[in-house]
Amino acid sequence: xxxxxxxxxxxxxxxxxxxxxxxxxxxxxxxxxxxxxxxxxxxxxxxxxxxxxxxxxxxxxxxxxxxxxxxxxxxxxxxxxxxxxxxxxxxxxxxxxxxxxxxxxxxxxxxxxxxxxxxxxxxxxxxxxxxx
Numbered sequence: 761x762x763x764x765x766x767x768x769x770x771x772x773x774x775x776x777x778x779x780x781x782x783x784x785x786x787x788x789x790x791x792x793x794x795x796x797x798x799x800x801x802x803x804x805x806x807x808x809x810x811x812x813x814x815x816x817x818x819x820x821x822x823x824x825x826x827x828x829x830x831x832x833x834x835x836x837x838x839x840x841x842x843x844x845x846x847x848x849x850x851x852x853x854x855x856x857x858x859x860x861x862x863x864x865x866x867x868x869x870x871x872x873x874x875x876x877x878x879x880x881x882x883x884x885x886x887x888x889x890x891x892x
Contacts, residue, residue: 761785761882763857768887771847779842779887781857786838788813792861792869793840794880795829797853797889804856804877808842811870818873822850847891857884 767779783793794809808829809818817829828843840857858880861869865879 761790761859763859763882763884765855765857765884765887768855768889770890770892773848773891775847775891776843776845777847777889779844779855779857779889781840781842781884783838783840783857783859784836786812786859790860791863791866792875792880793831793838793857793859794861794875795840795842796856796858796877797851798856798886799853802853806875806877807855809869809875810840811866812838812840816870818869818875844889847889849891852889852891854886855889856886858882 762784764782792809792811795807796804797807798804807820807823808827810829810831826846830841832839860881861879869875
């Protein structure tokens, strides 16, 4: 699985951005694609996750109601977008796309609604979002 993110930018407080992640070599057997973010000096945190087989979505409390994760599939790839609105300086960070949740992890995520960096196998290079 190869992941390429795009869409990061600098925006003002209250603005919107749409991030995209193109996942090549991805199939629904990989189960999930997620967005994480990391601010300087802070741990990487999960922002949103989609169960690509069934479409279930999960969000961190800090972005619920403001961010929306969605997917578009074609034969050879899956494109996952993160629509972000009402952006705040606390949303600043390097945003990573990550993919493939082992089945045991995915079952737990579906039951608990929680996930973390250890749940996913493949990572993109990240795209910077700055809110000022």
